Amino acid sequence: MNSVTILGLIAGIFTSFSLLPQLIKALRTKHTRDLSLSMFSILATGIFLWILYGIILHDIAIIIANAVSFFFTFTILMLILKYKN
């Protein structure tokens, strides 16, 4: 693994894990009314497109970083839908 890929993976750890406090908060409080469904839908769509972009370019850092981000974002989205009512 070269140093550029390591830089991408470190960047990915930062951007992916910035989602974690929100996910933990939603799981803990079971309260997601203040979260925007449209915002997280747009974000999940964008992250999904980045995964495709990474796959086409065979860029492992982009694929891994966005796969982790997608998992967190998708889980937050499901919690928004679950605790909607």
Add this chain to the structure above:
Amino acid sequence: MNSVTILGLIAGIFTSFSLLPQLIKALRTKHTRDLSLSMFSILATGIFLWILYGIILHDIAIIIANAVSFFFTFTILMLILKYKN
């Protein structure tokens, strides 16, 4: 511009603009107490590293997408610090 770059730019529009509702809300309400300073600091750091990654790889989609995201995130960070007290 090839179709892969266009895919990256579309992905970037989605992920960057998912930050916009939060920025608009903070500007409108002048109230950022519920926003996590550490979350947006981590995010800004990660986005900055993605810009470096894009520059090293000469990847224009990664550079543009993350430059826009960095602008939004940095502005939100400044508003958090401004409206802290």
